Amino acid sequence: MEEELRAKRQIKYAEKEHRENMERANEIADLGKGLAGAFRQKKLLDREDLKRLERLEKLTRKVRSEAGGEDCDNPLDKPPVDLWRSLWEKRLRKHLAR
Numbered sequence: 001m002e003e004e005l006r007a008k009r010q011i012k013y014a015e016k017e018h019r020e021n022m023e024r025a026n027e028i029a030d031l032g033k034g035l036a037g038a039f040r041q042k043k044l045l046d047r048e049d050l051k052r053l054e055r056l057e058k059l060t061r062k063v064r065s066e067a068g069g070e071d072c073d074n075p076l077d078k079p080p081v082d083l084w085r086s087l088w089e090k091r092l093r094k095h096l097a098r
Contacts, residue, residue: 017066021063021066021067024059024062024063025063027059028056028059028060028063031052031053031055031056031059032056034052035049035052035053035056
């Protein structure tokens with residue numbers, strides 16, 4: 001009986017955490033769209049936009065940490081210059097490895 005109650009509490013807690021993370025993710029998406037639109041219009045970010053950008057970064061760190069990720073203080077040795085080319089090369093290497 002006690003184990004069942006404990007399991008139910010854990011499930012409720014996990015559901016609550018998931019719901020909160022989804023709300024954060026939705027807010028991140030909204031902030032990103034708003035910032036992109038503001039930048040497209042003004043070609044710069046004003047004080048309010050910078051506050052929204054800070055909020056977006058904070059939420060992103062929280063979501064990443066809740067999902068088990070971590071901030072990366074070690075940059076890549078050779079960061080890709082062209083994303084599409086890097087993805088294509090990775091896909092090609094994977095295909096050739098078969």
